[in-house]
Amino acid sequence: MSTTIETTATSLLRFATAGSVDDGKSTLVGRLLHDSKSVLADQLEAVEHASRNRGQETPDLALLTDGLRAEREQGITIDVAYRYFATPRRRFILADTPGHVQYTRNMVTGASTAELAVVLVDARNGVVEQTRRHAAVAALLRVPHVVLAVNKMDLVDYAEPVFAAIAAEFTAYAASLGVKDVLAVPISALAGDNVVEPSAHMDWYGGPTLLEHLETVPVGSDPSAEPARFPVQYVIRPQTEEHPDYRGYAGQLASGVLRVGDPVTVLPSGLTTTVAGIDALGRSTDIAWAPQSVTVRLTDDLDISRGDLLAAGPAPAPTKDIEATVSHLNERPLRAGDKVLLKHTTRTVRALVKEISYRIALPTKPGDTLEQRSGAEGLNVNDIGHVVLRTAEPLALDTYSANRRTGSFLLIDPADGTTLTAGMAGEAFETVRTTDAPDAPQEEDWV
Amino acid sequence: MTTATDSPVRTDDPGQNSGGPFALSxxxxxxxxxxxxxxxxxxxxxxxxxxxxxxxxxxxxxxxxxxxxxxxxxxxxxxxxxxxxxxxxxxxxxxxxxxxxxxxxxxxxxxxxxxxxxxxxxxxxxxxxxxxxxxxxxxxxxxxxxxxxxxxxxxxxxxxxxxxxxxxxxxxxxxxxxxxxxxxxxxxxxxxxxxxxxxxxxxxxxxxDVWQYIEREGIELPEIYYAHERDVFARSGMWLTAGEWGGPKDNEPVERRLIRYRTVGDMSCTGAVDSDATTIQAVIAEIAASRLTERGATRADDKLSEAxxxxxxxxxxx
Missing domain, CATH: 3.40.50.620 (HUPs)
Known part of the structure; x- marks a missing residue:
């Protein structure tokens, strides 16, 4: 047996890809899986067999990821597909999201948990409307790292000026949206240039290959730099002979570090107490940090249950009035006056949509900026907008820009449980143009 | 046999992982x-x-x-x-x-x-x-x-x-x-x-991940997950166990082989793989080197069609 097999523990990176079939996204994903040896013989055999049945001569790596019958029949990716691969340095979870406009909500979904987003463009076309939308979604969801993969470099003779112009345009645009970390990589997914192996055709490029970057980009933020947030999921009370008085609050740290002895505030009640003990899945410990799942014991016997938040450091003021940027996910429009359920961390409360303040028109061509379109009657599927909500009970929300986990929420239809809308507390973009433009018909922005 | 199964990075040892003091494996x-x-x-x-x-x-x-x-x-x-x-x-x-x-x-x-x-x-x-x-x-x-x-x-x-x-x-x-x-x-x-x-x-x-976790946590499994000798016969390119469920048919000769199961399901459609892996470490090394997915290697029911x-x-x- 080979001694080079690396099976030790590594870190975990969640990332998302966005792009259309025409940009070669599925080919890129197939290439990453194939070249990192994550595609096994029987999977490749199945793809080769299916490709032959479709009259294709070479294996269509897109078939590796398009898992549903409808996707294979139509040759498009409809739903987010999660893919898994590992290198000796890192384990990866890839949310492979469709690029087409009608599936923007799926990119929002994939980006919500991603720490890095790969935006794909065709080197022959450069930055197009779809690229701008993908970058805006990554910025909206506060994905910390963005990679622009300029694909099909083989079709532009691996020419540096072509790449440099696209990279410059995209980087400036992403920066205007507030994206902090952008890397542009010239690749050919089909030929394999700069995906896993460095390209032999682009010695003018001195940066990492796409995979090298994925392997080395920092995972997560530094918990010690953030205030602790611990949403209570469940109260553990064994009431057994062995543990007659045990009372622990089970949850997953949304951010920060919690130590035994730390003072904490219980929200929304505002009561204060101290961490008496931390049990890390059956083992006692002095310290826990995000995103660990632990059980916290407190010194005082307070009324705490599922939906409460234990907070250390500067705590958010509980409020019933919420302003948020939202991405609407459902075919049913969201309108002022709608009564919905709002799910925030482990708490679900009734809420009223008081106002659809404006819809955000994403830039579509060079020179465009984000624009408010006031007077929107409602938000339709794939719309991004700003809303004012009133909840039946106070919620301890952070702004989404400060905390992706305690600043996010879902709106749910109380009648049938449908997930309607993804919400992010506060302003999504710092640079939304504040001169109100009247809301234009849908088609102008979205087709 | 060498496997790279050094003690995994533990959460109670900040600093051991390259990702900083608060990294998680x-x-x-x-x-x-x-x-x-x-x-x-x-x-x-x-x-x-x-x-x-x-x-x-x-x-x-x-x-x-x-x-x-x-x-x-x-x-x-x-x-x-x-x-x-x-x-x-x-x-x-x-x-x-x-x-x-x-x-x-x-x-x-x-x-x-x-x-x-x-x-x-x-x-x-x-x-x-x-x-x-x-x-x-x-x-x-x-x-x-x-x-x-x-x-x-x-x-x-x-x-x-x-x-x-x-x-x-x-x-x-x-x-x-x-x-x-x-x-x-x-x-x-x-x-x-x-x-x-x-x-x-x-x-x-x-x-x-599942196997690495089983090893780390010391979880006991049914013994058929580890290499053992068993009477098996070949069908659809897999080793099926001989038994009362209906196999083998007349033209399917039974032989005794050293095998283990990668998945455990119904005996009629769960195939065994040739293996001498009698320990968890050997199983992990075998899987890391495998050229087949577990379903591809062991499940007849998934070979029925693309969908x-x-x-x-x-x-x-x-």
Whole structure:
């Protein structure tokens, strides 16, 4: 047996890809899986067999990821597909999201948990409307790292000026949206240039290959730099002979570090107490940090249950009035006056949509900026907008820009449980143009 | 044999991981996510149940549930759909573990459904697809509202599109086009009376993760997961175990081989692989070097068509 097999523990990176079939996204994903040896013989055999049945001569790596019958029949990716691969340095979870406009909500979904987003463009076309939308979604969801993969470099003779112009345009645009970390990589997914192996055709490029970057980009933020947030999921009370008085609050740290002895505030009640003990899945410990799942014991016997938040450091003021940027996910429009359920961390409360303040028109061509379109009657599927909500009970929300986990929420239809809308507390973009433009018909922005 | 199974990075040793003092190993990150999922279900559902077959994925699920609620007992019962063609070693393991943790075990027998005419034996003798009806019947009659399954997205391409919380209608059916978007770690478990939610806490785990976790946690498995000698015969390119379930046929010679099972299911369609891996370390090394996926290597039922799993899932399969 080979001694080079690396099976030790590594870190975990969640990332998302966005792009259309025409940009070669599925080919890129197939290439990453194939070249990192994550595609096994029987999977490749199945793809080769299916490709032959479709009259294709070479294996269509897109078939590796398009898992549903409808996707294979139509040759498009409809739903987010999660893919898994590992290198000796890192384990990866890839949310492979469709690029087409009608599936923007799926990119929002994939980006919500991603720490890095790969935006794909065709080197022959450069930055197009779809690229701008993908970058805006990554910025909206506060994905910390963005990679622009300029694909099909083989079709532009691996020419540096072509790449440099696209990279410059995209980087400036992403920066205007507030994206902090952008890397542009010239690749050919089909030929394999700069995906896993460095390209032999682009010695003018001195940066990492796409995979090298994925392997080395920092995972997560530094918990010690953030205030602790611990949403209570469940109260553990064994009431057994062995543990007659045990009372622990089970949850997953949304951010920060919690130590035994730390003072904490219980929200929304505002009561204060101290961490008496931390049990890390059956083992006692002095310290826990995000995103660990632990059980916290407190010194005082307070009324705490599922939906409460234990907070250390500067705590958010509980409020019933919420302003948020939202991405609407459902075919049913969201309108002022709608009564919905709002799910925030482990708490679900009734809420009223008081106002659809404006819809955000994403830039579509060079020179465009984000624009408010006031007077929107409602938000339709794939719309991004700003809303004012009133909840039946106070919620301890952070702004989404400060905390992706305690600043996010879902709106749910109380009648049938449908997930309607993804919400992010506060302003999504710092640079939304504040001169109100009247809301234009849908088609102008979205087709 | 050399395997790179040095002591894994532990969460109580800040500084050991290259990612900084507060980095988590991939196993710790996956464990934390799965525990969060179990606790969400405990907090939001009335009658959850864990599908427990005695296979490695369901064993890891139960282990995670035990850790999630320690020192209190697991607040769920167990459900097994017994095809009647299960490995006796696995059934014995199942009963032992349920008793050890004082958990209520519900068993739905495919044989009962064949006996009273609600199901008919298939010509190929495979009972795997027959499990859906007894499963849905058990869910309905016990009014289970959340059903934990050990399915992983890396297993199969239809599963790759599955949500962690997957709503099933009153017929138990899955409609991949009408799934709820699942964002952040906010799981929407709302359902109407008669509907239920399938929950997949191991969604983001791979086969290798499962084995590494079994090793790290020292979890006991049924012995058929490790190399042993067994009477087997070849069918459809796999080694099937000889036994009362219907194999072998006259033209299928039986031979004694050193094998182990990578997956554990119905004896009629679960193939063994040639292996001398008698320890967990050897199993991990074998899987890391394998050129076949576990389903490709060991499951006849998935070779039926490109969409075999999608079709079974739509009908309410695991």
């Amino acid at each position: 991939h196993l710790d990150a996956l464990e934390a996510e799965s525990v969060h999922i179990f606790r969400e279900v405990a907090g939001e559902f009335e009658r959850p149940v864990i599908l427990f077959s005695g296979g490695k994925d369901s064993i890891v699920m139960l282990h995670l549930a035990l850790k999630a609620f320690a020192p209190a007992p697991v607040p769920f019962s167990l459900l097994h759909v017994d095809t009647g063609h299960n490995f006796p070693e696995v059934i014995a393991y199942r009963d032992r573990v349920a008793a050890e943790h004082n958990l209520r075990l519900h068993v739905a027998h495919v044989q009962d459904f064949i006996d009273d005419g609600r199901l008919r034996e298939r010509p190929d003798g495979t009972r795997n697809p027959l499990q859906t009806v007894p499963l849905l019947d058990a869910i309905e009659s016990n009014r289970f509202d959340a059903v934990f399954g050990g399915g992983r997205r890396d297993e199969e391409k239809a599963r790759a599109k599955e949500r962690v919380f997957s709503l099933r209608d009153e017929f138990g059916a899955w409609d991949p086009r009408r799934q709820r978007p699942e964002l952040w770690s906010l799981y929407n478990g709302r359902h109407a009376v008669g509907e239920h939610v399938r929950v997949f806490p191991l969604s983001n785990w791979t086969e290798l 075999a799993m999608e079709d079974r899932k739509r009908e309410g399969y695991f």
